[in-house]
Amino acid sequence: MQENNSFLSILPLGGLGEIGLNAQLWTTPKALIMVDCGMMFPEEEHLGIDVIIPTFEHILANQDRFAGLILTHGHEDHIGAIPYLISKIKTSIYGSKYTLGLVEAKLSERNLLSRARLIPISEKTKLSIGDIKFRFFPMTHSIIGCYALAAETPVGKVLHTGDFKIDKGTEDTVLAPIREFAGDEGIQLLLSDSTNIEAEGHSSSEEDISKPLQDLFETTKGRIIVTLFSSHVERIQKILDFAEIYGRTVVVCGRSLHNNIQISSQLGYLTLPSKIIMDPNEIPNLPDEELVILATGSQGETFSALSRMIMGSHRQFAIHKGDTVIMSSRFIPGNLRAITRLIDELYKRGASVFHGGSHKIHVSGHGYKEELRAMLLAAKPKYFMxxxxxxxxxxxxxxxxxxCGVHPNNTIVIENGTPLILYQDGFELGEKVNVEPVLVDGKGVGDIGPIVLKERKILGEEGVVIINIVLNSHTWDIIGGPYIITRGFVFEQSYRNMLNDSKNIVYEELDELEKYDRELFKDKLRSGYRRFFKAILQRDPIIIPILNFV
Ligand SMILES: [Zn+2]
Ligand SMILES: [Zn+2]
Structure with a gap:
């Protein structure tokens, strides 16, 4: 009887309709759990924004019931927002040993470690939270310590795949626990990774890139510089192994690589070669052919080690003729411009560049269509989201x-903010709630809204003009200025006459002012100046009048 009241509500805070920001809230009558707590890198329209994180409003409103955060794996789009969550609420975090290693580094960097209880899980773990029982199935992805969540809920079995691929030849082992979990009747609800649905067939395995990578080590005479994702431990191991085989010393450049290599080797996931230098200040004088440099910067990030080596601002290394640069990572679409620019700069300095687009030195961590099909057939879900x-x-x-046999009425494509409410005998979509993500700029969390972004866009495209005037506070006589200062608008020296002419606007507007009102005068100045610049230059900069009364 009690079971009739049972439900499981899954509220996507992010991750639907976008790649990144993966975070869901799972609610039952007895549990409130967050699954993943990812961030998203800003798009070009988000000028000056560092990261985007999900809203925690719905957790904070139900703090007393919040039972913790479960992590599928340690990629930034799944764990990146954790420090922001933990700064607001003390809670438990469940994840694989490796995932928690990354979380621990993130939290201690910000002095937040004491606010979280880190609880490691593995394929042996049986975790009960409220009325949900969780088990964890190991999955293959581009990071280690990756799990699918198998949940027995009051309304049936639910499987959340996390990010996954299924390497050729491993189908049976990877899918066995899922088949067993599904049993003959299949599971109630499947939530599955859709990243590579557009790719037909089967993805390549990590093993497929060994040969091409080894060939590069075999044939390269000069220095080898490798960029990759710092969390891709398997790939890093491969590079370290080839360095060992070919007698090259590895130098690690860039903070995230340094940290991740340290964490991974401490946890026993990475075997370091005999010749590795973690501190670039200690580089011995070695001939080029005996060096491999592991560098951050696979996405063309301005301040990464690789970018600095190109621009000549890296303390130890500068790219020179004869260097071979291996970019063994995915190019994130939003970064394509920066990456192409970086590759051009490398060529200009005489380096050869090899990347996943031109050579088989990168494979995706997300399964292609046939792997997604295998997952559906193993789980046999009644409902599929x-x-x-x-x-x-x-x-x-x-x-x-x-x-794959899911009834057309039972496939569920929803957007962030729409809760899927699952019952024993069906489902419904709840009323959409506000899950507008939060923009983080430096230390300001959530204080940047669309208006500030619009201003930044205008600043970037049109520049700013500041009109500084000193007035007598009684008579409103101008006793200083107007001083015109511009930034990013026009080259002031060439336009000095125009800017001087523009001062007439100040006098005219002041003459015509109906009453001495500061805000009114500023408004008049703004519109007067905008008309002037539009007429003369067809530009529309931000106008900032500053009135000083003495
Ligand atoms: Zn991932
Ligand atoms: Zn992901």
Whole structure:
């Protein structure tokens, strides 16, 4: 009888209709749990924004019931927002040993470690939170310590795949626990990674890139510089192994690589070669052919080690003729411009560049269509909700679900903020709630809204003009200025006459002012100046009048 009241509500805070910001809230009558707590890197329109994080409003409103955060794996789009969550609420965090290693580093960097209880899970763990029992199935992805969540809930079995791929030849081992969990009747609800639904067939395995990478080590005469994601421990191991085989000393450049290599080797996931230098200040004088430099900067980030080596601002290394640069990582679409620019700069300095687009030295960590199909067939879900993808990915994945036997009414494509409420005998979509993500700029969390972003856009495109005037506070006579200061607008020296002419606007507006009102005068100045610049230059900078009364 009690079971009739049972439900499981899954509220996506992010991750649907976008790649990044993966975070969900799972609610039952007896539990409130967060699954993943990711961040997203800003798009070009988010000028000056460092990161985007999910809203924690719905957790904070139910603090007393909040039972903790479960992590599928340690990528930034799944753990990146944790420090912001932990600064607001003390809680337990469940994840693999490796994932928690990364979380621990993040939290201690910000002095937040004492606010979180880190609880390691493994394939042996049986975790009960409220009325949900969790088990964890190991998955293959581009990071180690990656798990799918298998949940027994009051309304049936739910599987959340996390990010995954299924390497060729491993289908049976990877899918065995899922088949067993599903049993003959199949599971109630599947939530599955949609990232690579557009890619037909089967993805390549990590092993497939060994040969091409080794060939590069075999044939390269000069220095080898490798960029990759610092969390891709398997890939890093591969590079370290080849360095050992070919007698090269490895030098690690860049903070995130340094930290991750340290954490991974301490936890026993990475075997360091005999010749590795973690502190670039200690580099012995070695001939180029005996060096491998592992450098951050695979996405063209301005202040990364690789960018600094190109610009000549790196303390130890500068790119020179004869260098071979291996970029063994995915190019994130939003970064393509920066990456192309970086590759051009490398060529200009005489380096050869090898990347995943031109050579088989990178494989995706997300399964292609046939791997997604294998997951659907193993789990045999009654209800299917594609996750982790842009909107078209979700729709295409839903189509695949139908091909694999899910009833068309039971594929669920929703957007962030719409709760899926699952019952024993069906589901419904709840009323959409506000899950607008939070923009983080430096130390300001959530204080940047659309208006500030618009201002930054205008500043970037049109520049700013500041009009500084000193007035007598009684008579409103101008006793200093007007001083015109511009930034990013026009080259002041060439436009001095125009800017001097513009001062007439100040006198005219002041003459015509109906009453001495500061805000009114500023408004008049803004519109007068905008008309003037539009007429003369067809530009529309931000106008900032500053009135000083003495
Ligand atoms: Zn991932
Ligand atoms: Zn992901």
């Amino acid at each position: 594609p996750i982790h993808g842009e909107y078209r990915h979700l729709c295409m994945h839903a189509e695949l679900g139908k091909e």
